Amino acid sequence: MDIIPCPKCNKALIKRTREICPKCFQKDNEEYRKVTSIIRGNPSITLSEVSNIANISMSTLLRWKRYGRI
Ligand SMILES: [Zn+2]
Numbered sequence: 001m002d003i004i005p006c007p008k009c010n011k012a013l014i015k016r017t018r019e020i021c022p023k024c025f026q027k028d029n030e031e032y033r034k035v036t037s038i039i040r041g042n043p044s045i046t047l048s049e050v051s052n053i054a055n056i057s058m059s060t061l062l063r064w065k066r067y068g069r070i
Pocket residue numbers: 006007008009010011020021022023024
């Protein structure tokens with residue numbers, strides 16, 4: 001059983017299919033929708049610009065990128 005810190009709130013969680021705790025999962029999904037609509041509207045945008053516009057941390061964006069979500 002792997003215990004990992006939640007990347008958003010640092011709470012310990014058991015690593016299963018998600019890499020994020022249930023509490024942050026919903027917020028993460030909302031932020032993800034925001035980010036994908038920004039990228040769709042401006043495909044040449046950089047991650048740091050997305051981070052500024054959507055007010056989402058680079059670490060969150062890089063995590064999505066790592067998992068191939070953006
Ligand atoms: Zn969390």
